[in-house]
Amino acid sequence: MSELAVPEPDANVLARRDEIVAGLRSIVGDDGLVDSQEGRRVYETDALTAYRAVPLAVVLPRTTDEVAAVLAFLAREGVKVVARGAGTSLSGGALPSTDSVVLGLSRMNRILSVDFDNRTARVEAGVTNINITNAVAGQGFFYAPDPSSQLACTIAGNIAMNSGGAHCLKYGVTTNNVLGLRMVLMDGTIVDLGGEHLDAPGYDLLGVVVGSEGQLGVVTEATVRILRAAEGARPILMGFGSAEAAGACVAAIIASGVTPVALEYMDRPAIKVCEAFAKAGYPLDVEALLIVEVEGSEADMADQIERIVAVAAAHGPTVTRVSQSEAESAAIWRGRKAAFGAMGRISDYLCMDGVIPTGRLPEVLVRVGEICAGYGLQVANIFHAGDGNLHPLVLYDMNDPAELRKAEAAGADILKLCVEVGGCLTGEHGVGIEKRDLMAAQFSAADLDQQMRIKSAFDPGWLLNPAKVFPLDGRPEKDEGAA
Amino acid sequence: MSEVIAPADAAELADVVRAHAARTAPVAVIGSGTRASWGRPVDAGQVLSTRAMAGITLYEPAEQVVAAAAGTPVAALDAELAAHNQRLAFEPPDLCGFFGTDGEPTVGGLAAGNLSGPRRIGAGAARDSLIGVEAVNGAGEPVKAGGRVMKNVTGYDLVKLLAGSFGTLAVLTGVTFKVAPRPETERTLVVRGQSLDAAIATMGAALASPHAVTGAAYDPGGSATATTALRLEGFEGSVNRRIAALKDDLDLTGEVDELDAERSADLWRSIRDVSALAGSSPVWRLSVKPTAAAEIATALGPIAPVRLLFDWGGGLIWAMVPDDIAHAGAPTVRAAVAAAGGHATLVRAPESVRRSADVFQPLPEPVMRLTRAVKRAFDPQGILNPGRMYRDM
Numbered sequence: 027m028s029e030l031a032v033p034e035p036d037a038n039v040l041a042r043r044d045e046i047v048a049g050l051r052s053i054v055g056d057d058g059l060v061d062s063q064e065g066r067r068v069y070e071t072d073a074l075t076a077y078r079a080v081p082l083a084v085v086l087p088r089t090t091d092e093v094a095a096v097l098a099f100l101a102r103e104g105v106k107v108v109a110r111g112a113g114t115s116l117s118g119g120a121l122p123s124t125d126s127v128v129l130g131l132s133r134m135n136r137i138l139s140v141d142f143d144n145r146t147a148r149v150e151a152g153v154t155n156i157n158i159t160n161a162v163a164g165q166g167f168f169y170a171p172d173p174s175s176q177l178a179c180t181i182a183g184n185i186a187m188n189s190g191g192a193h194c195l196k197y198g199v200t201t202n203n204v205l206g207l208r209m210v211l212m213d214g215t216i217v218d219l220g221g222e223h224l225d226a227p228g229y230d231l232l233g234v235v236v237g238s239e240g241q242l243g244v245v246t247e248a249t250v251r252i253l254r255a256a257e258g259a260r261p262i263l264m265g266f267g268s269a270e271a272a273g274a275c276v277a278a279i280i281a282s283g284v285t286p287v288a289l290e291y292m293d294r295p296a297i298k299v300c301e302a303f304a305k306a307g308y309p310l311d312v313e314a315l316l317i318v319e320v321e322g323s324e325a326d327m328a329d330q331i332e333r334i335v336a337v338a339a340a341h342g343p344t345v346t347r348v349s350q351s352e353a354e355s356a357a358i359w360r361g362r363k364a365a366f367g368a369m370g371r372i373s374d375y376l377c378m379d380g381v382i383p384t385g386r387l388p389e390v391l392v393r394v395g396e397i398c399a400g401y402g403l404q405v406a407n408i409f410h411a412g413d414g415n416l417h418p419l420v421l422y423d424m425n426d427p428a429e430l431r432k433a434e435a436a437g438a439d440i441l442k443l444c445v446e447v448g449g450c451l452t453g454e455h456g457v458g459i460e461k462r463d464l465m466a467a468q469f470s471a472a473d474l475d476q477q478m479r480i481k482s483a484f485d486p487g488w489l490l491n492p493a494k495v496f497p498l499d500g501r502p503e504k505d506e507g508a509a
Numbered sequence: 510m511s512e513v514i515a516p517a518d519a520a521e522l523a524d525v526v527r528a529h530a531a532r533t534a535p536v537a538v539i540g541s542g543t544r545a546s547w548g549r550p551v552d553a554g555q556v557l558s559t560r561a562m563a564g565i566t567l568y569e570p571a572e573q574v575v576a577a578a579a580g581t582p583v584a585a586l587d588a589e590l591a592a593h594n595q596r597l598a599f600e601p602p603d604l605c606g607f608f609g610t611d612g613e614p615t616v617g618g619l620a621a622g623n624l625s626g627p628r629r630i631g632a633g634a635a636r637d638s639l640i641g642v643e644a645v646n647g648a649g650e651p652v653k654a655g656g657r658v659m660k661n662v663t664g665y666d667l668v669k670l671l672a673g674s675f676g677t678l679a680v681l682t683g684v685t686f687k688v689a690p691r692p693e694t695e696r697t698l699v700v701r702g703q704s705l706d707a708a709i710a711t712m713g714a715a716l717a718s719p720h721a722v723t724g725a726a727y728d729p730g731g732s733a734t735a736t737t738a739l740r741l742e743g744f745e746g747s748v749n750r751r752i753a754a755l756k757d758d759l760d761l762t763g764e765v766d767e768l769d770a771e772r773s774a775d776l777w778r779s780i781r782d783v784s785a786l787a788g789s790s791p792v793w794r795l796s797v798k799p800t801a802a803a804e805i806a807t808a809l810g811p812i813a814p815v816r817l818l819f820d821w822g823g824g825l826i827w828a829m830v831p832d833d834i835a836h837a838g839a840p841t842v843r844a845a846v847a848a849a850g851g852h853a854t855l856v857r858a859p860e861s862v863r864r865s866a867d868v869f870q871p872l873p874e875p876v877m878r879l880t881r882a883v884k885r886a887f888d889p890q891g892i893l894n895p896g897r898m899y900r901d902m
């Protein structure tokens with residue numbers, strides 16, 4: 027179907043399927059196991075739907091001890107494991123292989139405790155992102171990183187991908203908001219990293235586990251920071267006649283020293299689709315739209331809005347509209363957060379996630395348009411402008427394999443462009459399978475070897491989510507003794 | 510005195526490390542050595558300093574990013590940022606006074622120690638501002654991690670591992686930080702005479718308020734009056750409004766004072782640099798959850814007299830213990846953090862004590878096993894700063 031190579035499944039494991047399933051059943055019981063073909067098919071892909079593989083089996087453990095028993099068993103059997111939260115990964119991070127067992131966290135979704143005095147919450151890793159905020163919102167608190175997928179995605183997936191969101195400009199991404207976690211290593215060892223205190227006693231192992239895409243261990247619990255919400259928040263919509271003007275305005279706002287909570291960008295194709303979906307009152311006759319959000323008390327918000335509008339004036343916005351009500355603010359964000367889903371209703375797309383220095387924004391947007399046009403494809407841009415995290419959506423028709431290949435080629439060109447101007451391949455969606463073969467564009471062989479030695483330090487047998495992140499060529503010899 | 514070599518660039522430095530790796534000959538890695546006594550003594554015939562590699566290599570104020578060679582003095586970086594009305598958000602301490610050392614702390618040393626000041630509670634630690642590093646690992650290979658953009662999840666976050674690794678994994682040759690705008694002004698609310706319990710409650714309430722408090726520290730005062738300090742930063746009008754609102758919310762009793770920008774800056778500089786504990790008696794640095802502060806203070810009781818300072822709303826505790834106490838009171842301190850959760854580091858002590866006691870918090874077996882595996886992954890021969898963090902590693 028497509029160009030990304032899938033490693034040859036382990037015939038020995040496939041042949042022993044019944045035995046392996048029986049072993050898993052003896053640990054998690056009938057209702058902790060998904061064995062049927064239809065049942066397993068549910069887990070065959072994630073949000074990178076162009077790639078699919080029905081896994082060997084799916085286990086849905088209820089406790090850390092069950093996770094430990096499952097991993098120890100699978101390590102002994104030499105079976106690969108793909109941990110899974112909600113399966114919303116856009117990079118194929120949760121994509122299984124036919125010879126792997128999916129370990130789903132969906133049954134470990136409790137909020138274990140909330141400590142308002144120390145501003146932390148302890149949760150099971152399968153809890154959804156939004157449910158952490160829901161659990162503390164009554165007291166005026168929230169969990170800051172807010173991926174657009176927050177209704178569905180889990181904190182386990184967020185930790186694995188170091189996910190971000192629109193409000194990360196002010197509050198940071200997952201790694202800046204996780205204080206501790208419980209994790210099971212592939213050999214079944216349970217480790218606690220971090221806690222309710224700040225900073226690591228020795229090496230920041232927590233820091234490297236966050237963003238390791240399920241390759242170092244299976245996270246079962248986490249302690250996260252919760253923050254007191256600002257008194258109020260208010261978005262401003264600003265429309266521009268050109269991408270250049272909007273891009274220059276973003277740079278000017280950042281340079282001015284007022285830090286908005288969010289600074290989001292949409293281009294004309296994206297605005298049209300999102301407006302049709304959310305009826306947010308986005309202006310339709312502009313080339314680019316910025317959503318700039320400020321927060322604080324009424325007086326503070328008024329003050330910041332005045333400063334931002336003054337800075338923006340030099341870049342000639344054709345529309346400037348400050349939200350006048352809670353309902354209007356909600357609609358503005360509904361449109362933005364539903365953007366990917368809304369685009370999905372009109373076309374299949376590949377969502378890119380490169381990051382660039384914000385100063386290069388206008389130029390890069392032009393080149394992204396040219397790259398896609400060169401492949402005869404359309405592109406819509408919806409992204410976190412404040413930190414230079416682009417999300418060009420390359421539109422294609424999934425039923426046409428040639429178009430998928432073109433879209434992937436265009437996507438690769440866009441990401442290489444991001445690296446070329448000083449940025450990186452992925453700002454929040456992770457490498458997964460999607461960007462695995464592009465890693466050499468950003469890293470030298472020595473850089474990648476160093477990262478892979480860390481993989482081997484945690485998982486010597488390379489059984490955890492092995493087909494991801496690193497190019498298939500040039501991997502270290504497996505330590506067979508450990509598998 | 511061991512010989513000090515200060516290579517002019519990363520390539521030369523890599524050659525030195527490679528030559529030592531080939532002979533399994535240990536090297537002591539320093540910036541300018543102002544904090545060389547933070548950690549266990551390193552026994553190495555060769556001292557490798559990054560101080561000759563200095564200079565800002567990239568600064569884009571509009572993109573809020575700065576990169577510098579590892580030996581660049583922190584002061585030089587600060588001055589350059591200040592000229593553009595920016596700063597490092599994590600408020601790096603200058604511990605020369607605290608350690609009684611002179612010399613210029615370097616940006617590489619700052620990153621290698623993951624050293625953060627009072628603003629850490631809101632703006633994150635050094636590791637959170639550090640977005641990219643260039644380094645030479647223990648095999649003498651140049652490696653990079655992270656980059657110069659604000660968001661980056663490409664591959665593993667080795668930047669986090671190197672921040673706070675005290676030169677035991679790799680020698681940092683270049684660092685890239687994201688920077689923040691300097692606020693227009695700052696102001697500090699000081700409450701005098703609070704007990705520890707009352708201060709922890711006040712700081713907790715302030716940090717749980719929506720008024721964006723960027724510093725919350727308590728000095729029980731030794732022989733002077735106790736002070737609780739709460740800092741607000743931002744635009745003048747906003748700071749005025751928020752400080753008034755904070756006062757209302759906290760419902761403070763006792764003597765309450767408001768420090769103007771200059772006095773506020775002076776106070777937080779001394780908190781940041783732990784100036785109150787200048788001297789030579791042993792000092793512990795504890796990281797705990799803020800509400801454990803009182804329990805810790807009680808548990809440290811047997812080490813009398815102990816001088817305590819609290820920052821990060823109570824989550825960071827500095828404890829100066831008497832000179833004549835065995836092992837700098839290690840068993841008592843370790844037992845206190847074991848009960849409360851968190852960790853303790855013996856940041857200042859005579860060399861003999863740092864050789865015999867554990868300076869860094871001993872780790873549970875599975876975490877120590879991972880720690881050793883990570884060390885091997887970077888420094889297979891174990892030649893970089895051997896023993897600095899853990900006795901046999």
Ligand SMILES: Cc1cc2nc3c(=O)[nH]c(=O)nc-3n(C[C@H](O)[C@H](O)[C@H](O)COP(=O)(O)OP(=O)(O)OC[C@H]3O[C@@H](n4cnc5c(N)ncnc54)[C@H](O)[C@@H]3O)c2cc1C
Nearest residue numbers: 111112113114115119174180183184186189190240245454
């Ligand atoms: C419509 C839409 C909008 C999105 N918006 C954003 C956004 O704004 N910002 C953003 O950052 N991302 C966004 N994403 C991407 C995605 O939601 C995130 O990557 C999310 O964190 C994935 O969480 P999940 O629970 O779905 O994890 P999954 O997709 O199930 O898994 C993701 C990765 O985590 C690993 N993993 C899962 N559980 C564990 C565990 N317990 N231990 C170790 N590893 C584990 C998996 O192996 C996999 O590598 C969006 C996705 C969609 C579909």
